[in-house]
Amino acid sequence: MELIKDILAGNRRALARGISQVENGGADARALLAGLYPHSGRAHVVGVTGAPGTGKSTLVNALARTYRARGVSVGIVAVDPTSPFTGGALLGDRVRMRDLAGDPGIFIRSMATRGSLGGLARTTGDVITVLDAAGYQRILVETVGVGQAEVDIAGAAHTTIVVEVPGMGDEVQAIKAGVLEIADLFAVNKADREGADHTAMALRMMQGLDPNAGHHRRGPGGKHGEPGLQSDGSWLPPVLKTVASQGEGVEALRDWVEIHAGMLRDSGELARRETARAAVTLASILRDQLLAALLAQIPDRILLELIDEIARRDLDPYSAAEKLMPALAGSPSL
Amino acid sequence: MELIKDILAGNRRALARGISQVENGGADARALLAGLYPHSGRAHVVGVTGAPGTGKSTLVNALARTYRARGVSVGIVAVDPTSPFTGGALLGDRVRMRDLAGDPGIFIRSMATRGSLGGLARTTGDVITVLDAAGYQRILVETVGVGQAEVDIAGAAHTTIVVEVPGMGDEVQAIKAGVLEIADLFAVNKADREGADHTAMALRMMQGLDPNAGHHRRGPGGKHGEPGLQSDGSWLPPVLKTVASQGEGVEALRDWVEIHAGMLRDSGELARRETARAAVTLASILRDQLLAALLAQIPDRILLELIDEIARRDLDPYSAAEKLMPALAGSPSL
Numbered sequence: 001m002e003l004i005k006d007i008l009a010g011n012r013r014a015l016a017r018g019i020s021q022v023e024n025g026g027a028d029a030r031a032l033l034a035g036l037y038p039h040s041g042r043a044h045v046v047g048v049t050g051a052p053g054t055g056k057s058t059l060v061n062a063l064a065r066t067y068r069a070r071g072v073s074v075g076i077v078a079v080d081p082t083s084p085f086t087g088g089a090l091l092g093d094r095v096r097m098r099d100l101a102g103d104p105g106i107f108i109r110s111m112a113t114r115g116s117l118g119g120l121a122r123t124t125g126d127v128i129t130v131l132d133a134a135g136y137q138r139i140l141v142e143t144v145g146v147g148q149a150e151v152d153i154a155g156a157a158h159t160t161i162v163v164e165v166p167g168m169g170d171e172v173q174a175i176k177a178g179v180l181e182i183a184d185l186f187a188v189n190k191a192d193r194e195g196a197d198h199t200a201m202a203l204r205m206m207q208g209l210d211p212n213a214g215h216h217r218r219g220p221g222g223k224h225g226e227p228g229l230q231s232d233g234s235w236l237p238p239v240l241k242t243v244a245s246q247g248e249g250v251e252a253l254r255d256w257v258e259i260h261a262g263m264l265r266d267s268g269e270l271a272r273r274e275t276a277r278a279a280v281t282l283a284s285i286l287r288d289q290l291l292a293a294l295l296a297q298i299p300d301r302i303l304l305e306l307i308d309e310i311a312r313r314d315l316d317p318y319s320a321a322e323k324l325m326p327a328l329a330g331s332p333s334l
Numbered sequence: 335m336e337l338i339k340d341i342l343a344g345n346r347r348a349l350a351r352g353i354s355q356v357e358n359g360g361a362d363a364r365a366l367l368a369g370l371y372p373h374s375g376r377a378h379v380v381g382v383t384g385a386p387g388t389g390k391s392t393l394v395n396a397l398a399r400t401y402r403a404r405g406v407s408v409g410i411v412a413v414d415p416t417s418p419f420t421g422g423a424l425l426g427d428r429v430r431m432r433d434l435a436g437d438p439g440i441f442i443r444s445m446a447t448r449g450s451l452g453g454l455a456r457t458t459g460d461v462i463t464v465l466d467a468a469g470y471q472r473i474l475v476e477t478v479g480v481g482q483a484e485v486d487i488a489g490a491a492h493t494t495i496v497v498e499v500p501g502m503g504d505e506v507q508a509i510k511a512g513v514l515e516i517a518d519l520f521a522v523n524k525a526d527r528e529g530a531d532h533t534a535m536a537l538r539m540m541q542g543l544d545p546n547a548g549h550h551r552r553g554p555g556g557k558h559g560e561p562g563l564q565s566d567g568s569w570l571p572p573v574l575k576t577v578a579s580q581g582e583g584v585e586a587l588r589d590w591v592e593i594h595a596g597m598l599r600d601s602g603e604l605a606r607r608e609t610a611r612a613a614v615t616l617a618s619i620l621r622d623q624l625l626a627a628l629l630a631q632i633p634d635r636i637l638l639e640l641i642d643e644i645a646r647r648d649l650d651p652y653s654a655a656e657k658l659m660p661a662l663a664g665s666p667s668l
Contacts, residue, residue, distance in 0.1 A: 275642065286625055287625045311609040313372050
């Protein structure tokens, strides 16, 4: 396949075309991914997630710049599952492109759902695979950090940065509880605003840290000391203050990403995460393909009748599913 | 099944137990749903969705109270997919219960994901079925309105209220684009704050309305007039200002819900939505059951080896799925 060779050779136009192909799905996408997959697995994937208004995009751009300053190539994938029907994704590309334009070491791609419910996490994973195979050394994946789909997407990342801003209300504090588990690093962005220290303190408290201890006193337990790798092998997420628009604190953030990446490699955790991700991806593909194979065997008439029965409340959906399940039995073609 | 009888008889303790059973899944849940499903389909399901901090919970409680004032029974399902591992859901129940306590015409249930990715939308649908069968006339489903999972959950609602607050920034405006399609009604809550009129105007503009026309001038097209049912049969979502904490505007909101419900019934749109929902539910159940049936037939050794090959990049996940698909062929037991 010519496209595979061109992508591996670093042709940007081929890369853009390949990503579109993967997004569109189908047999072409599968052939492309099969060809590229063996060349992937070298990039470190960084998820950047946070509520709207936290300045994620600016932070991602700033982080990309600090990587470029070290000569490291960067792919950026901006995922916005909340605007399925707008041209916002394409527009977003243009705006970002202007900011980081002309640098061959950076490739930016925005994604929207295009109406395919649930499939976004997998498509994002496929796009990451393409950028990875194309040789980008760090891949930054930006998602809106509220909701299950975003947590699923974060599952594709090796290192997840959760972005907060000073002065969030009580309800937002509750949301933090949900993302606490997926955070490897916290960035308190827009830290020149009032309340940054308070927010940083709150995040440390939620990790069970003594909020007044700061990050300079190592306590007796594994969870009361400096952030990073603990003596018991666990990882205590650092809380970093950044002002992304000024580039402040972004180099420190980059350095922490690298420390976390090194820890993942050295501890064998990276291999474990890759295995878990492989299992989830395989299950997701099988779910869709099995359903498609089953439905292809059931005549429309029978299927539509069952659906009508469910809608009319004459039959519950679980019993309907039971009725359809045996239809696979006598099919050697599957 | 004794539990089914007790739930249909209006026993609250049985109802709570039934919902827990449904949440836990398995054969018991399926038997319960099969028994209750024929008794469901009478409730009108209202989705209430919005970003954190918009006051959704307060609005849902206030809306429930205005229904109770008319003698209509109300079930409330609060879904929070962002806090999978916390006890927040249970705590939320207690706080709400205190507010609406002692009223036998109200039943409140909070749900968290409990770690089951993707399954939340279906479980929410099942819980709605149980409350519906138990005789609750209106079911209010509250979700955090950012992200795909929440849009999926909103798919179970007949009428969807999108809640906004005055003074949201540009990035939040972009999110509105994503929820615009699912909104049947807009509530600008906390409307005593500065900027409420501006937000209401922005919402009308996003619907392609003349923002200065207000709601009192009917234009020449189908999309430039008063909200509600248009001459071409389409529905133009009204934009309502509410102060939920004071109960202001909440009766008008309730009345609009009823107008929308009537329109859905009269136009046949309700039946169409029920059919679409039945199809989605059936597909979701089949996906999971097919995968389970397939995996049950594949020896652990083979499965784990394939996953390792994927993780090591020796095999891409689509090719791995292809290898597994034929394993179904010779299985008459499926």
